[in-house]
Amino acid sequence: MTHLALKNVSKHFGDFTAVKDFNLDVRKGEFVSFLGPSGCGKTTTLRMIAGFEIPTEGVISIEGIDITNKAPSQRNVGMVFQSYALFPNMTVAQNIGFGLRIRKEKESDITDRVKEMLAIINLEKKADSYPYQLSGGQMQRVALARALAIRPEVLLLDEPLSALDAKIRVSLRAEIRSIQQKLGITAIYVTHDQEEALSLSDRIVVMNMGEMEQVGTPFEIYNFPTTVFSANFVGTLNNANGEVVDPANGTLTVDGVKFESATDLKSRKKGDKVKVAIRPERFSFASEIRKANVVDAKIENITFLGSVVRIQIKIGNTRFNMDTFNNPFLELPKIGSTEQVTCSKEAVLVLDE
Amino acid sequence: MAQTALNPKSSSPGSDWKKWLGVTPFFLFAILFLVLPSLRLVMGSFTNDEGRFTFANVLQLFQQQSILDAYWLSIRISAATAIGGGIFGFLLAYSVTVGGLPKPLRSALITFSGVASNFAGVPLAFAFIATLGRTGFVTALIKNLFGVNLYTQTEFDLYSFWGLSLTYMYFQFPLMVLIMAPALDGLKREWREAAENLGASTAQYWFRVAFPVLLPSILGSMILLFGNAFGAYATAYALTGGRLGIITIQIGAQIRGDVLHNPGLGYAMAMGMVVIMAISLMGYSWLQKRSERWLR
Numbered sequence: 001m002t003h004l005a006l007k008n009v010s011k012h013f014g015d016f017t018a019v020k021d022f023n024l025d026v027r028k029g030e031f032v033s034f035l036g037p038s039g040c041g042k043t044t045t046l047r048m049i050a051g052f053e054i055p056t057e058g059v060i061s062i063e064g065i066d067i068t069n070k071a072p073s074q075r076n077v078g079m080v081f082q083s084y085a086l087f088p089n090m091t092v093a094q095n096i097g098f099g100l101r102i103r104k105e106k107e108s109d110i111t112d113r114v115k116e117m118l119a120i121i122n123l124e125k126k127a128d129s130y131p132y133q134l135s136g137g138q139m140q141r142v143a144l145a146r147a148l149a150i151r152p153e154v155l156l157l158d159e160p161l162s163a164l165d166a167k168i169r170v171s172l173r174a175e176i177r178s179i180q181q182k183l184g185i186t187a188i189y190v191t192h193d194q195e196e197a198l199s200l201s202d203r204i205v206v207m208n209m210g211e212m213e214q215v216g217t218p219f220e221i222y223n224f225p226t227t228v229f230s231a232n233f234v235g236t237l238n239n240a241n242g243e244v245v246d247p248a249n250g251t252l253t254v255d256g257v258k259f260e261s262a263t264d265l266k267s268r269k270k271g272d273k274v275k276v277a278i279r280p281e282r283f284s285f286a287s288e289i290r291k292a293n294v295v296d297a298k299i300e301n302i303t304f305l306g307s308v309v310r311i312q313i314k315i316g317n318t319r320f321n322m323d324t325f326n327n328p329f330l331e332l333p334k335i336g337s338t339e340q341v342t343c344s345k346e347a348v349l350v351l352d353e
Numbered sequence: 354m355a356q357t358a359l360n361p362k363s364s365s366p367g368s369d370w371k372k373w374l375g376v377t378p379f380f381l382f383a384i385l386f387l388v389l390p391s392l393r394l395v396m397g398s399f400t401n402d403e404g405r406f407t408f409a410n411v412l413q414l415f416q417q418q419s420i421l422d423a424y425w426l427s428i429r430i431s432a433a434t435a436i437g438g439g440i441f442g443f444l445l446a447y448s449v450t451v452g453g454l455p456k457p458l459r460s461a462l463i464t465f466s467g468v469a470s471n472f473a474g475v476p477l478a479f480a481f482i483a484t485l486g487r488t489g490f491v492t493a494l495i496k497n498l499f500g501v502n503l504y505t506q507t508e509f510d511l512y513s514f515w516g517l518s519l520t521y522m523y524f525q526f527p528l529m530v531l532i533m534a535p536a537l538d539g540l541k542r543e544w545r546e547a548a549e550n551l552g553a554s555t556a557q558y559w560f561r562v563a564f565p566v567l568l569p570s571i572l573g574s575m576i577l578l579f580g581n582a583f584g585a586y587a588t589a590y591a592l593t594g595g596r597l598g599i600i601t602i603q604i605g606a607q608i609r610g611d612v613l614h615n616p617g618l619g620y621a622m623a624m625g626m627v628v629i630m631a632i633s634l635m636g637y638s639w640l641q642k643r644s645e646r647w648l649r
Contacts, residue, residue, distance in 0.1 A: 052549075072546070073553060074552075079550045081546070083543050085544055085546070087548075087562050088566060088647035102551055150552065
């Protein structure tokens with residue numbers, strides 16, 4: 001059942017359209033990420049849910065109740081900010097209890113709830129510390145506890161990890177996901193970090209220039225991108241220009257080299273120019289027998305990237321990257337040699353512009 | 354070991370004296386115009402007319418009612434103008450920072466404040482006499498337009514406690530604007546949004562978050578305003594001609610010696626001022642550190 005719904009939501013700032021015709025239904029307990037580059041409208045959409053921006057058009061509802069024009073203080077939506085936004089004049093416990101005090105809850109209930117939240121974020125010993133006495137990771141955990149303490153209908157997280165260093169980011173994102181699942185709270189997470197979105201989310205909304213490019217599970221977004229932008233933004237991608245040869249069989253050519261694709265090409269005609277995309281890890285050397293997509297490739301360069309070895313190959317006149325897992329016994333071809341490489345039909349994506 | 358060799362400049366003995374070259378004029382200035390006069394002040398406080406050591410000057414500070422009254426009057430005027438100028442200056446700074454007034458107005462006010470906070474002494478006194486004195490322009494205008502004589506029909510008197518306070522306000526509130534504008538800029542938008550998000554109204558945000566965060570800055574600035582007014586001499590002397598016996602005028606009378614002449618007592622009174630100013634500045638420094646910790 002839909003918990004949070006955005007229907008035809010748009011936001012204009014003068015002549016500039018920040019968000020255009022945004023539609024999304026979020027189920028209760030679902031973790032949805034808005035993923036996209038700076039200026040794509042993801043934060044504006046989040047701020048409209050929080051009530052800090054009012055949509056120019058469209059309706060936002062929680063549990064079927066229209067909250068589009070409600071004040072932020074009336075929405076019961078918790079928000080975690082990129083810059084933590086902890087109140088510097090209050091201790092950790094006072095910060096967490098702030099929303100409950102505003103709601104005039106009983107002092108004993110506030111104390112219990114604050115203790116409960118401190119236990120969840122593992123900061124019981126920091127209850128009496130001030131924000132300036134905490135590390136970035138600790139501050140963000142307190143901000144999370146403060147947002148959760150009021151038992152919000154929806155938890156909004158605006159790039160909460162981007163100010164933290166890489167190691168803490170990874171551990172804290174696992175903590176955020178675990179707390180969200182434990183409490184069963186609906187969460188909307190804004191990020192420009194694809195790894196964060198892929199690892200945290202039940203669903204991802206890929207956004208570009210104020211519009212939704214694609215909505216899907218991390219698996220769908222990564223493996224079956226539907227647009228060039230979506231494919232390029234999430235993961236590494238080889239892009240090439242192709243030409244449809246046989247729409248019925250999904251056959252096309254790239255620089256005269258024949259490829260078969262599992263993408264439905266029936267809506268296209270023979271000779272149509274298309275964008276072809278293949279992820280580097282979908283290529284392999286043609287040691288196994290495949291019926292399709294076995295092509296000659298010239299080895300141009302080999303780069304070690306730690307766990308992965310990236311091999312630059314040339315098929316026809318087009319350069320592709322091919323990734324293979326590193327291991328101490330890996331046999332690599334010689335640079336300059338020509339090898340047969342292959343990929344499955346499903347790996348050959350034909351995308352909309 | 355290799356790390357120590359990475360920064361050979363810092364360990365070069367030849368460059369050590371060069372580092373101090375830039376601050377030499379400051380130290381010279383401080384020694385000549387701060388340290389030596391202070392020493393002279395302390396020594397003078399404990400010296401009698403015959404050049405012998407004495408506690409009499411310092412003891413007189415607590416024994417002579419006129420001196421205690423002078424200190425009290427200075428404290429009252431300084432406190433009144435610090436509080437008045439502080440509140441007025443804060444409201445002005447609020448209007449042009451978070452109050453949402455047009456940005457050009459902010460630039461204009463900050464520029465005005467920079468000039469006005471340094472506009473004191475005889476020119477300021479003359480400006481007020483020319484506008485609000487017995488025959489001042491504004492006094493005459495009010496009389497002509499409304500038929501009200503400020504000096505005979507109201508309690509107003511430019512040469513009184515409140516008249517002097519009003520004059521001091523001219524340089525007090527701009528100083529408050531200059532100090533408070535950056536502090537108000539330091540209030541993060543996210544604090545307001547976080548408070549709203551947690552259910553707080555605008556009043557609750559100001560009462561529970563913004564005002565407590567700003568309080569050390571406000572109090573610290575008011576202490577600075579207090580010190581600013583406490584040390585003022587020329588404005589008060591030019592405006593009242595000694596009618597109001599504030600401490601700086603009393604010190605001037607003792608040292609200049611037209612009627613009173615006891616330089617030793619004058620030095621002791623000045624030392625008392627230094628003590629009060631030092632306490633004020635320590636308070637300011639403590640509060641400033643506290644607000645910096647919160648607003649960083």
